Amino acid sequence: MIELIAEQPQDRWEVEALYDLCFAPGREALSSYRLRDDIPPVLGLSQVARDELGILAGAIRFWPVHIGSADALLLGPVAVHPTHQGEGLGGSLIRDSLAKAKSSGWARVLLVGDAPYYRRFGFERLSGVEMPPPTNPDRVLGFALQDGAWDGVQGEVSRWKG
Numbered sequence: 001m002i003e004l005i006a007e008q009p010q011d012r013w014e015v016e017a018l019y020d021l022c023f024a025p026g027r028e029a030l031s032s033y034r035l036r037d038d039i040p041p042v043l044g045l046s047q048v049a050r051d052e053l054g055i056l057a058g059a060i061r062f063w064p065v066h067i068g069s070a071d072a073l074l075l076g077p078v079a080v081h082p083t084h085q086g087e088g089l090g091g092s093l094i095r096d097s098l099a100k101a102k103s104s105g106w107a108r109v110l111l112v113g114d115a116p117y118y119r120r121f122g123f124e125r126l127s128g129v130e131m132p133p134p135t136n137p138d139r140v141l142g143f144a145l146q147d148g149a150w151d152g153v154q155g156e157v158s159r160w161k162g
Helices: 009-022 031-036 089-103 117-123
Strands: 004-005 047-050 056-067 070-080 107-113 140-144 155-159
Touching: 004 089, 004 117, 009 047, 009 056, 031 056, 031 070, 031 117, 031 155, 056 089, 056 107, 070 089, 070 155, 107 155, 117 140
Parallel strands: 070 107
Antiparallel strands: 004 047, 047 056, 056 070, 056 155, 107 140
16 A cells, blocks of 8 residues: 655655666756756645555655746656556556646646657657757646647746746
8 A cells, every 4th residue: 555645845855865876976967957946846736655554655846937938847857666667656646746737737748758658658759848958848748737738838848936
């Protein structure tokens, strides 16, 4: 039994250790991390998955960003502990958190990732949305939480200014 719950500030170091385990060294050098520096993840949308013993099994985070003059959520990272991979937990974290983001009034979600994987959740390649370099434009994907949320949204992705 896995429970999905909102990440709390005290979960931070445990989640970071999971990301260190699941991702290559130097992950924090990626351009998406420059957009996250000193910005807290969105509480209530960033979630952790814990097993029946309370052990961290997965995590997903969202960060507020700007795209030109539009606001968006930047999804990532999402990770599942190796002992729970292949159980559908990553998909559960993504679907549940997207539903929460929609009900919270957000219009759009952006991520940098593998299109074949994220396409199953409704993400599509974005054109005209520019992540800080070096980012492969083919990996810049978006999901509309509201009809037409990406219509006319273009420009550079920049840090949240509140």
